Amino acid sequence: MERLDKVLANLGYGSRKEVKALCKKEEVIVNGVPVKDSSMKVDTENDVIEVKGEVLNYREFIYLLMNKPDGVVSATFDNYDETVIDLLDEEYKAFKPFPVGRLDKDTVGLLLITNDGELNHKLISPKNHVDKVYYAEIDKCVTKDDAKAFERGITLDDGYLCMPGKLNILEADENGSRVEVTIQEGKFHQVKRMFESLDKNVVYLRRISFGPIKIDESLEEGEFRELTEEEINILMNLK
Numbered sequence: 001m002e003r004l005d006k007v008l009a010n011l012g013y014g015s016r017k018e019v020k021a022l023c024k025k026e027e028v029i030v031n032g033v034p035v036k037d038s039s040m041k042v043d044t045e046n047d048v049i050e051v052k053g054e055v056l057n058y059r060e061f062i063y064l065l066m067n068k069p070d071g072v073v074s075a076t077f078d079n080y081d082e083t084v085i086d087l088l089d090e091e092y093k094a095f096k097p098f099p100v101g102r103l104d105k106d107t108v109g110l111l112l113i114t115n116d117g118e119l120n121h122k123l124i125s126p127k128n129h130v131d132k133v134y135y136a137e138i139d140k141c142v143t144k145d146d147a148k149a150f151e152r153g154i155t156l157d158d159g160y161l162c163m164p165g166k167l168n169i170l171e172a173d174e175n176g177s178r179v180e181v182t183i184q185e186g187k188f189h190q191v192k193r194m195f196e197s198l199d200k201n202v203v204y205l206r207r208i209s210f211g212p213i214k215i216d217e218s219l220e221e222g223e224f225r226e227l228t229e230e231e232i233n234i235l236m237n238l239k
């Protein structure tokens with residue numbers, strides 16, 4: 001059991017004082033009865049709590065899928081730039097969510113956002129071998145030898161030997177290339193640095209899947225949606 005005012009404050013309904021004022025106006029109803037004492041204890045699993053006529057959908061965790069736009073940083077706070085969290089509605093910000101791993105400021109595409117630390121750890125730990133797939137455009141002609149180098153494991157500029165990756169060439173000529181890259185790690189600027197070690201540059205990078213979750217093409221860049229029950233179950237059942 002938890003204090004009602006604390007539960008509502010955590011969900012973004014204002015400070016405890018503001019929740020008290022809402023109760024006074026009879027705008028908070030628990031199991032059909034207007035609340036007189038905002039510090040009353042509630043069972044968030046079983047009590048039906050209504051605020052301003054809307055039944056509260058109480059839950060501990062949220063799981064969001066964003067199509068990250070260019071120019072926004074994957075962080076919860078930044079002194080200079082807009083963050084992916086700034087793009088969320090207040091009702092979601094109240095859960096104190098954070099991005100699962102990072103995409104560079106200029107990388108677009110699939111970004112999971114949650115407040116579930118355990119799932120986050122499971123998804124970003126390289127030990128768990130979760131595939132991340134990127135669509136990339138490269139400034140030069142990507143070759144089969146490059147694909148073999150990805151398979152063997154590329155050594156980055158700082159000497160780090162990457163786990164084997166997959167490089168699928170969609171189109172390549174002297175004007176540039178379009179490729180798909182699959183990696184299981186998430187080192188800083190990893191895809192860009194992998195190509196730099198082959199003396200090539202990534203000019204556009206978009207993540208198209210993260211483990212079993214695929215980008216939702218119906219989301220414009222900057223838009224997001226909650227994961228479906230099915231998508232959440234699939235993530236929960238990942239080893």
Ligand code: URA
Pocket residue numbers: 102103104105107188189190191192193205
């Ligand atoms: N690799 C990169 O270089 N940048 C990203 O944002 C993701 C993977």
